[in-house]
Amino acid sequence: MAHPEDLAGGGGRPRFGLTASGTVSPVGLIAKILVLGVVAAIAVWGAFPLIDQERWLLLAILVAVTVLLFAVYLSPRHIPLKYLLPGTLFLIVFQIVPVIYTITTAFTNFGDAHRGSKQDAVTAVQAASVRQVPGSAQYLLTVAADGDPATGELAFLLTDPATGRSFLGTPDGLEDLSDDEVTRAANGRVTAAEGYTVLTVAQAGARSAAVSGLSVPTDSGAIKAQGLSRAFEGSPQQAYDAGCDCVRDATTGRTWTADDSVGYFVDAEGNNLAQGWKVNVGLRNFADVLTDPVIRGSFLSILLWNFAFAFGVVGLTFALGLLVAMALNSPDLRGQRIYRSLIILPYAMPAVAMLLVWRDMFNTDFGLINRLFGLDVNWFGDAWTARFAVLLVQLWLGYNYMFLVSTGALQAIPKELTEAASVDGATPAYAFRAITFPLLLVALAPLLISSFAFNFNNFSAIYLVSEGNPFPPDNPQAGATDILITYTYRLAFGGAGAEYGFAAAVSIFIFLIVAVVSILGFRRTHALEEIN
Amino acid sequence: MHRQLPKLRTAALLAAVTLLAAACGGGGGDEPAQQPAGGATSAASGGSLTIWADEVRSKSLSPLAKKFGEDNGVTVSLQSIPGDKLQAQFVTASQAGKAPDLVLGAHDWIGNLVQNGAIDPVQLTSEQSAGFNPLAIKGVTFDGQVYGIPYAVENLALFRNTELAPEAPATIDEMLKAGKALVAAGKTQEAVAWPSGPTGNPYHAYPFYTAGGGYLFGTTGDGDYDPKDLGLSKPEGQAAMANFAKYGEKGQGLFKRSITVDNDTALFTGKKTAFMVDGPWRVADLDKSGVKYDVSPVPGFTAGTPAKPFVGVQSMYVASKGKNKAVAQEFATNFFATEEVAVALYKADPRPPALTAALEAVATDSPTLQKFLDAGKDGDILPAIPEMATVWDPWGKAEAAIIGGADPAGATKAAATAIERQIK
Numbered sequence: 001m002a003h004p005e006d007l008a009g010g011g012g013r014p015r016f017g018l019t020a021s022g023t024v025s026p027v028g029l030i031a032k033i034l035v036l037g038v039v040a041a042i043a044v045w046g047a048f049p050l051i052d053q054e055r056w057l058l059l060a061i062l063v064a065v066t067v068l069l070f071a072v073y074l075s076p077r078h079i080p081l082k083y084l085l086p087g088t089l090f091l092i093v094f095q096i097v098p099v100i101y102t103i104t105t106a107f108t109n110f111g112d113a114h115r116g117s118k119q120d121a122v123t124a125v126q127a128a129s130v131r132q133v134p135g136s137a138q139y140l141l142t143v144a145a146d147g148d149p150a151t152g153e154l155a156f157l158l159t160d161p162a163t164g165r166s167f168l169g170t171p172d173g174l175e176d177l178s179d180d181e182v183t184r185a186a187n188g189r190v191t192a193a194e195g196y197t198v199l200t201v202a203q204a205g206a207r208s209a210a211v212s213g214l215s216v217p218t219d220s221g222a223i224k225a226q227g228l229s230r231a232f233e234g235s236p237q238q239a240y241d242a243g244c245d246c247v248r249d250a251t252t253g254r255t256w257t258a259d260d261s262v263g264y265f266v267d268a269e270g271n272n273l274a275q276g277w278k279v280n281v282g283l284r285n286f287a288d289v290l291t292d293p294v295i296r297g298s299f300l301s302i303l304l305w306n307f308a309f310a311f312g313v314v315g316l317t318f319a320l321g322l323l324v325a326m327a328l329n330s331p332d333l334r335g336q337r338i339y340r341s342l343i344i345l346p347y348a349m350p351a352v353a354m355l356l357v358w359r360d361m362f363n364t365d366f367g368l369i370n371r372l373f374g375l376d377v378n379w380f381g382d383a384w385t386a387r388f389a390v391l392l393v394q395l396w397l398g399y400n401y402m403f404l405v406s407t408g409a410l411q412a413i414p415k416e417l418t419e420a421a422s423v424d425g426a427t428p429a430y431a432f433r434a435i436t437f438p439l440l441l442v443a444l445a446p447l448l449i450s451s452f453a454f455n456f457n458n459f460s461a462i463y464l465v466s467e468g469n470p471f472p473p474d475n476p477q478a479g480a481t482d483i484l485i486t487y488t489y490r491l492a493f494g495g496a497g498a499e500y501g502f503a504a505a506v507s508i509f510i511f512l513i514v515a516v517v518s519i520l521g522f523r524r525t526h527a528l529e530e531i532n
Numbered sequence: 533m534h535r536q537l538p539k540l541r542t543a544a545l546l547a548a549v550t551l552l553a554a555a556c557g558g559g560g561g562d563e564p565a566q567q568p569a570g571g572a573t574s575a576a577s578g579g580s581l582t583i584w585a586d587e588v589r590s591k592s593l594s595p596l597a598k599k600f601g602e603d604n605g606v607t608v609s610l611q612s613i614p615g616d617k618l619q620a621q622f623v624t625a626s627q628a629g630k631a632p633d634l635v636l637g638a639h640d641w642i643g644n645l646v647q648n649g650a651i652d653p654v655q656l657t658s659e660q661s662a663g664f665n666p667l668a669i670k671g672v673t674f675d676g677q678v679y680g681i682p683y684a685v686e687n688l689a690l691f692r693n694t695e696l697a698p699e700a701p702a703t704i705d706e707m708l709k710a711g712k713a714l715v716a717a718g719k720t721q722e723a724v725a726w727p728s729g730p731t732g733n734p735y736h737a738y739p740f741y742t743a744g745g746g747y748l749f750g751t752t753g754d755g756d757y758d759p760k761d762l763g764l765s766k767p768e769g770q771a772a773m774a775n776f777a778k779y780g781e782k783g784q785g786l787f788k789r790s791i792t793v794d795n796d797t798a799l800f801t802g803k804k805t806a807f808m809v810d811g812p813w814r815v816a817d818l819d820k821s822g823v824k825y826d827v828s829p830v831p832g833f834t835a836g837t838p839a840k841p842f843v844g845v846q847s848m849y850v851a852s853k854g855k856n857k858a859v860a861q862e863f864a865t866n867f868f869a870t871e872e873v874a875v876a877l878y879k880a881d882p883r884p885p886a887l888t889a890a891l892e893a894v895a896t897d898s899p900t901l902q903k904f905l906d907a908g909k910d911g912d913i914l915p916a917i918p919e920m921a922t923v924w925d926p927w928g929k930a931e932a933a934i935i936g937g938a939d940p941a942g943a944t945k946a947a948a949t950a951i952e953r954q955i956k
Contacts, residue, residue, distance in 0.1 A: 113647035113918070115627045124649025127852060128677065131653075138657045143858075202605030204858060205579040211858040227862030232655045274647035274675070274918065294950075365722075365790035366799075380730045381789065381936055469730045473938030474946045476929035490925065497644055497921050498620070 112497030169216035285505035298478030321402025586615035592880025671845030680847030687908030732928030739839030746772025
């Protein structure tokens with residue numbers, strides 16, 4: 001490869017750099033070439049599976065994006081786009097696509113038993129209903145090929161262990177094999193046959209799909225391989241009939257008619273086959289959320305606690321974090337760094353493990369807390385002690401973060417302001433209230449809002465510590481410490497398997513709540529800035 | 533200035549192609565590295581076979597799978613997936629067309645795996661089926677079809693510390709009396725470790741529930757569980773649930789919400805209790821601790837009629853959407869279902885083998901093995917129907933609430949209503 005310097009060098013420097021002035025450094029140019037090379041490599045790497053799966057739309061998007069990237073960065077024009085494009089692409093991939101996916105899922109019944117297409121369900125129903133023909137032989141199987149092991153037409157060399165007779169099975173049917181045509185092992189399994197090459201496991205494995213696909217028709221069904229050394233005569237009991245859009249059982253004659261509103265095959269009594277498919281259910285998931293009696297009965301109390309929890313965690317951690325930050329902010333303090341490191345330490349430990357440790361510390365009989373204080377409190381047995389416990393755990397886990405950001409913000413506030421206030425005769429408390437705190441809030445409000453949004457949906461804080469306990473005896477689904485996300489997790493995944501469609505509908509509702517609160521919060525921040 | 537533009541484009545393109553080649557080469561080179569350590573590395577042409585199992589079992593199966601691969605010229609790779617995520621990942625991978633060929637799991641997954649079209653029935657010969665513990669075959673049979681190759685059978689039993697309690701108790705009351713006497717004498721801290729936890733534990737509570745006359749699901753004519761017949765909403769079920777109050781925290785104190793599956797073994801190995809109700813998966817820990825213990829059936833309320841635990845079956849399934857189904861079936865039905873494999877799996881994780889021959893082979897090493905089987909011989913197969921998923925959570929909550937002193941009738945009714953509404 002030619003050195004870029006040779007190409008870029010010479011009299012006039014071309015405008016290929018990332019800088020607006022058009023000057024280019026060799027390092028920048030090399031970096032650009034490398035990055036675009038990686039883009040091209042990723043694009044080609046991503047294209048092959050898409051071509052393989054015939055996903056033409058996605059392939060077109062991939063090609064368009066790659067072309068766009070090259071066009072923008074290889075051209076001296078479109079300077080603003082050079083800055084905007086990566087961010088926009090990441091926004092689309094990591095924010096917009098998941099949101100669109102969640103919204104579209106909310107309109108379907110996607111979940112256990114409804115994951116694939118109707119065709120998948122039909123295939124699964126038929127495959128699950130293949131039964132051995134009663135009284136038929138269980139053959140010893142040898143997989144063979146007519147000629148070359150890799151390309152010759154496949155055939156089954158079968159021995160009925162009960163009679164010792166051998167047969168040749170092909171898609172045309174079953175033929176007798178006379179004793180002088182075959183060589184058999186001690187158990188009767190054919191080891192060689194005239195005109196056929198016996199396949200090894202590896203050779204048969206290389207043609208696995210063909211072996212599984214070969215069926216030797218018989219009067220009452222077909223002989224299929226069960227592995228590579230046994231075969232059985234089976235027939236599907238249930239088959240799909242496109243005429244009536246139903247599945248019919250060959251023996252009992254029962255029929256299950258496709259019902260595209262629920263994605264199941266349903267019989268006359270309303271019983272359905274286990275295997276269903278994904279269908280569009282319109283607004284049903286949203287209607288379920290709004291009309292479910294349990295949700296309606298417990299939603300308000302859960303929502304109130306959810307707000308109390310999120311505000312409580314943010315308020316408590318911020319108060320404690322700020323207090324400690326101010327205490328350690330004094331320049332006269334000795335060992336300041338050690339204190340700070342010690343306080344940040346819990347923040348560096350994995351939260352999930354800490355949550356489980358705390359859960360065990362609250363155990364009534366064996367927990368550290370009851371033992372240490374000589375108490376006999378069933379922490380998760382009473383609504384208020386359980387709420388206290390989860391808040392305490394979050395306080396311990398979260399105040400270090402608030403300490404960290406408060407320390408930073410405190411150090412950014414000019415000392416002159418508070419000094420000037422004290423010269424004017426303000427008490428330190430007044431100076432804090434009138435000067436330091438408002439300035440802190442301006443800097444920290446966005447962090448507090450994002451902390452609120454995070455804690456509003458802090459699944460593991462509840463699920464790993466209290467599991468939503470305690471539950472009222474008359475309602476096993478809505479616990480006193482449940483927040484919306486743990487509650488809906490139980491509804492969507494704790495019951496009849498995973499119900500992604502329903503879960504997506506609930507998450508849209510939660511999104512709306514958090515969005516409203518955040519917008520209100522940011523408005524308030526703007527107001528603060530104006531005061532400032 | 534613009535003259536040099538094509539040159540630069542060529543350079544960029546060249547760089548891209550070079551990098552691309554490097555990336556592809558790198559990708560190709562990565563592939564063998566991605567084969568987990570357990571995979572056979574024989575230069576195989578017969579395609580590959582991928583098996584998913586949890587951490588313990590993938591380790592124990594690995595050498596055997598390797599042997600199968602070497603003997604047959606097939607590349608076998610074992611992937612270890614955390615046990616609590618295995619089922620969900622398998623279903624998701626099946627849907628995405630990235631399913632393994634075989635998967636190891638508990639038999640109560642079958643209902644969910646079948647409704648998602650993730651596994652195929654397997655056809656065992658009559659002599660193969662006859663070689664298994666009949667309960668194991670019953671467990672892996674769903675809707676009249678056998679779906680898995682069983683390798684271990686497991687159920688709850690009563691562990692007792694033989695130094696503290698030399699005699700196996702015949703009834704629950706006898707056990708509780710002996711346990712309380714030990715606490716009163718200062719020898720232990722807890723009478724019995726029968727896990728329930730703050731949200732209840734229906735799996736562990738089931739023997740107590742059945743001893744009280746309750747049932748979970750009725751059975752249909754052909755012996756399958758009938759989700760429409762829920763025992764919790766029947767008078768027998770309510771009476772059995774009321775026993776949790778009688779023996780709960782405000783009653784006899786047999787059950788405590790502070791005792792969970794996370795701390796019961798520590799209580800037992802720490803000699804803080806003489807009795808523990810748990811399963812064979814605890815044996816390895818107990819043996820390591822050096823506590824002298826014995827195993828007996830979970831007692832019932834009257835002598836001679838032990839409580840019925842759930843019987844679970846660990847088995848291997850053939851994925852519907854595996855790439856190499858013929859070899860996968862061969863592995864499952866003709867290699868995995870052999871004594872040698874069952875013994876090796878037993879040695880890695882001592883749960884009673886489902887294959888009778890394997891059980892006999894290892895029974896002499898472990899005297900407790902037969903005792904587990906005896907404890908489970910009248911047990912009920914853990915329902916594999918998908919509706920079972922709706923039962924655990926509400927039932928456990930009701931159990932915990934009643935143990936804590938809630939009104940048994942109200943809590944049981946609430947649980948039954950919640951379950952029935954989800955079954956529909």
